[in-house]
Amino acid sequence: MTLPTPSAAASLEVTDEIGQIPDSSANPKGSESRSPGRLAWKRFKRDRTGVISAYIVIFFFAIAILAPLIAKLYGKDPYTTYASQRPELLDAFSYPAGPNGGISSDFWFGIEPQLGRDVFTFLLYGIRTSLGIAVAATLLTTFIGVVVGVTAGYLGGKTDYLVGRIIDILLSFPSTLFFIAFMPVVYGLFVAPDENIPTSLRAISLILVLSAFGWASIARLLRGQVLGLREREYIEAAKVTGASPRRIVFKELLPNLWTPIIIQSTLMLPAFVTAEAGLAFLGVGIIDPTPDWGVMIQRGAQFYTEDITFMLFPGLSMVIFVLAFNLLGDSVRDALDPKSKR
Amino acid sequence: MSNTNPLLDVTGLTKHFPVMGGFPFKRKIGAVQAVDGLDFQVAEGESLGLVGESGCGKSTTGRLITRLLEPTGGSIKYRGQDITHAGRKQLAPVRSEIQMIFQDPYASLNPRQTVGKIISGPMEINGINPPGGHEKRVRELLETVGLNPEHYNRFPHEFSGGQRQRIGVARALALEPKLIVADEPVSALDVSIQAQVVNLLQELQQDLGIAFVFIAHDLAVVRHFSQRVAVMYLGKIVEIADREDLYDNPRHPYTRALLSAVPEATADDIPARERIRLTGDVPSPLNPPSGCRFRTRCWKATEKCATEAPPLVQVAGNKEGHLTACHYPETHDTVPAPRLSKDVAA
Ligand SMILES: Nc1ncnc2c1ncn2[C@@H]1O[C@H](COP(=O)(O)OP(=O)(O)OP(=O)(O)O)[C@@H](O)[C@H]1O
Ligand code: SF4
Ligand SMILES: [Mg+2]
Numbered sequence: 262m263t264l265p266t267p268s269a270a271a272s273l274e275v276t277d278e279i280g281q282i283p284d285s286s287a288n289p290k291g292s293e294s295r296s297p298g299r300l301a302w303k304r305f306k307r308d309r310t311g312v313i314s315a316y317i318v319i320f321f322f323a324i325a326i327l328a329p330l331i332a333k334l335y336g337k338d339p340y341t342t343y344a345s346q347r348p349e350l351l352d353a354f355s356y357p358a359g360p361n362g363g364i365s366s367d368f369w370f371g372i373e374p375q376l377g378r379d380v381f382t383f384l385l386y387g388i389r390t391s392l393g394i395a396v397a398a399t400l401l402t403t404f405i406g407v408v409v410g411v412t413a414g415y416l417g418g419k420t421d422y423l424v425g426r427i428i429d430i431l432l433s434f435p436s437t438l439f440f441i442a443f444m445p446v447v448y449g450l451f452v453a454p455d456e457n458i459p460t461s462l463r464a465i466s467l468i469l470v471l472s473a474f475g476w477a478s479i480a481r482l483l484r485g486q487v488l489g490l491r492e493r494e495y496i497e498a499a500k501v502t503g504a505s506p507r508r509i510v511f512k513e514l515l516p517n518l519w520t521p522i523i524i525q526s527t528l529m530l531p532a533f534v535t536a537e538a539g540l541a542f543l544g545v546g547i548i549d550p551t552p553d554w555g556v557m558i559q560r561g562a563q564f565y566t567e568d569i570t571f572m573l574f575p576g577l578s579m580v581i582f583v584l585a586f587n588l589l590g591d592s593v594r595d596a597l598d599p600k601s602k603r
Numbered sequence: 604m605s606n607t608n609p610l611l612d613v614t615g616l617t618k619h620f621p622v623m624g625g626f627p628f629k630r631k632i633g634a635v636q637a638v639d640g641l642d643f644q645v646a647e648g649e650s651l652g653l654v655g656e657s658g659c660g661k662s663t664t665g666r667l668i669t670r671l672l673e674p675t676g677g678s679i680k681y682r683g684q685d686i687t688h689a690g691r692k693q694l695a696p697v698r699s700e701i702q703m704i705f706q707d708p709y710a711s712l713n714p715r716q717t718v719g720k721i722i723s724g725p726m727e728i729n730g731i732n733p734p735g736g737h738e739k740r741v742r743e744l745l746e747t748v749g750l751n752p753e754h755y756n757r758f759p760h761e762f763s764g765g766q767r768q769r770i771g772v773a774r775a776l777a778l779e780p781k782l783i784v785a786d787e788p789v790s791a792l793d794v795s796i797q798a799q800v801v802n803l804l805q806e807l808q809q810d811l812g813i814a815f816v817f818i819a820h821d822l823a824v825v826r827h828f829s830q831r832v833a834v835m836y837l838g839k840i841v842e843i844a845d846r847e848d849l850y851d852n853p854r855h856p857y858t859r860a861l862l863s864a865v866p867e868a869t870a871d872d873i874p875a876r877e878r879i880r881l882t883g884d885v886p887s888p889l890n891p892p893s894g895c896r897f898r899t900r901c902w903k904a905t906e907k908c909a910t911e912a913p914p915l916v917q918v919a920g921n922k923e924g925h926l927t928a929c930h931y932p933e934t935h936d937t938v939p940a941p942r943l944s945k946d947v948a949a
Contacts, residue, residue: 296758297715494711498771501669502725502778503691503698512724516715 304596311592317585321578325392328385335369337379339386339552343368344377351377354567362570370574374564384574386552388582394464394547395533398471402533403526405472406479411518413480414487415510421484428484431477440536443470444545460551467546471533479525486521490514520597527590531583538579554579608683609644610782610814611668615677616641618663622889636888637663639838640677642915645782650808650815652825652846654861655835656885661818662706664835665784668816669703670694681782699729699778704785704804708767708792712759718745718770719755725777744773748803765796772803776811784816789824801828823865826850831924834858837896838888840915844925854918854925854932857881857897895930903931 305311324331332338344351350358350368355375357363362371362380370380413424447466448458490496491514499513534554540546541555542562549556554575561572619634638660645651653661666672668679670686678687681697702725705711712721722744723737733740742752748769759767768788775783785804789797805828808815819825825832826846833843834857842855853859860879883900886892895913898904907930915928 295761296717297760494705494707495713497666497671498703498705498711498774499713499724499728500671501698501701501703502774503695503728504724505691505728508728512716513713517713 314589339383391554402475405476410480410483414484611645612680617676652829652832702775702780854927
């Protein structure tokens with residue numbers, strides 16, 4: 262006996278069989294739809310933590326996008342060493358002369374020890390660089406992961422076997438170690454060892470390396486999902502009506518995969534932010550003088566015993582961002598996939 | 604009722620699923636003989652019931668006819684055209700004429716598509732542009748299957764099982780098919796709702812002249828629906844006959860056992876059939892019994908049954924078109940068969 266497996270959605274159901282849905286009084290025309298997406302949005306809006314986290318995350322992205330504008334209004338830039346024009350800003354030991362890291366109405370977040378750059382704009386642009394790289398890496402990773410995972414799952418057979426083994430190998434790599442080892446190798450592919458590495462090349466290499474190691478996990482997840490969905494009767498129904506494989510993938514499969522794709526990418530982005538910062542900290546990612554979250558933390562670590570303020574701003578902002586994004590990810594998952602609620 | 608020019612003509616249809624195993628290299632170590640040499644025809648507008656226990660290959664047969672599966676052997680002809688191994692492109696012209704209704708109303712509708720999209724999808728794929736547009740046609744179809752046409756924009760999760768099954772029926776109708784394979788279309792539904800859906804299908808069959816291959820696991824449902832019934836056991840047809848013939852005069856022991864399980868809906872002056880309980884499990888289709896596949900559970904089995912597979916033939920005493928695969932067919936007087944009253948409402 263093949264008993265049907267009523268989905269959790271069954272609980273939403275009406276048992277009335279005449280072809281009328283009883284709530285028609287509340288919904289007289291009966292034409293308004295409760296799409297799965299809209300239901301998820303409704304659930305999300307009820308989740309306080311999620312909404313607050315979303316605002317914080319949006320705030321960070323707004324800052325990153327508007328950094329040049331804000332810097333212009335504020336009247337400073339992250340590259341000028343203000344201390345060389347106004348030596349009174351730093352004391353004899355090259356630490357900010359003013360209290361609290363030199364915070365003043367001129368320098369809202371104080372000034373940097375030694376070089377005397379403006380911390381506020383440096384942080385703005387740092388967030389911009391870091392988020393830019395993390396977003397690009399997330400998009401690329403998701404794209405590769407989805408294409409590979411869906412292809413492997415849908416085609417099955419030898420392709421699936423081969424892809425499966427590649428994924429296994431990639432996932433067994435200690436990726437952090439490989440990032441550190443690989444970054445110089447990747448730079449070496451493009452530039453001679455004695456030349457300067459342009460920042461854009463560093464950024465692109467970072468994105469490529471992060472994606473190269475990141476796609477495997479999302480591909481594996483999607484492959485499994487597709488293997489499950491492929492046998493669904495609605496896929497067979499589409500085949501019976503003559504749907505092309507292309508249509509089946511794009512119209513029947515993908516719309517049912519948005520949930521895992523979105524959940525995975527919201528988990529991936531903060532991980533990439535920290536990974537990128539980590540690489541910058543270790544000196545194999547973005548390097549000074551390009552503003553970057555990781556670069557700031559690395560410089561902050563040199564001075565934190567004398568000037569904790571300089572460490573505080575990048576450190577705290579990153580913790581807030583990563584925390585908010587992870588909380589947002591959790592809320593998004595709960596909203597999209599209510600069954601997984603703890 | 605072997606029509607000279609059947610709509611669907613299936614001969615020797617076979618499907619073996621390879622079983623892979625072994626280490627380190629996977630290779631074929633056996634085969635599930637899900638369907639093994641089926642012969643049957645479906646005439647235009649006729650309904651053929653396909654009945655058998657779970658795992659006997661009914662769904663596989665349905666999926667072979669709709670060409671969701673590639674047959675291992677035999678042939679499938681639709682209107683004389685061989686579609687046994689036709690690819691997606693070659694199949695395109697007849698695709699719209701052979702449609703399917705699925706068993707599980709929860710899995711057969713894409714949860715991310717509105718009812719409108721689900722039903723208009725087949726028209727889109729086949730480039731059918733009905734006068735008045737897709738939406739108008741979808742509304743008509745919703746009405747045909749007894750749903751509110753205003754629910755065009757709703758999603759499957761907003762409907763009950765029976766309503767979902769009606770949506771599945773509307774989708775199958777969208778292409779104006781000549782043949783519908785219905786794979787246990789009501790077995791997932793509440794008993795009270797089953798009859799409504801069966802009645803709907805019956806109306807469609809009569810009003811639109813659509814031929815059906817109606818799959819069910821007992822004889823009760825097909826009784827009101829199918830003019831012809833084929834009984835399957837372990838990948839083979841053991842008996843096929845017109846409905847009255849089969850119910851009045853079952854010749855195969857397995858058919859008789861199945862029939863004895865059908866509750867009678869007749870006058871009480873006729874003795875009820877004695878209930879035959881089959882003992883033992885259905886053998887594995889990986890390694891079916893030699894000779895007659897039913898012999899491990901048959902109370903009449905002899906030496907001959909183990910060595911010689913009984914052919915599906917018109918045994919002595921059968922009417923025209925009544926075929927039975929048994930060496931020792933049941934005789935009429937051993938079966939106290941009540942007449943099937945034709946007006947039993949489903
Ligand atoms: N894709 C497959 N691969 C391997 N074996 C299969 C496959 N599909 C079906 N089978 C096997 O073929 C046999 C017949 O299966 P089928 O689904 O046709 O049975 P059924 O008569 O429809 O049963 P049910 O009443 O449970 O739906 C079963 O033993 C099943 O395990
Ligand atoms: S052939 Fe033999 S085993 Fe098979 S059904 Fe007939 S009597 Fe039983
Ligand atoms: Mg089945």
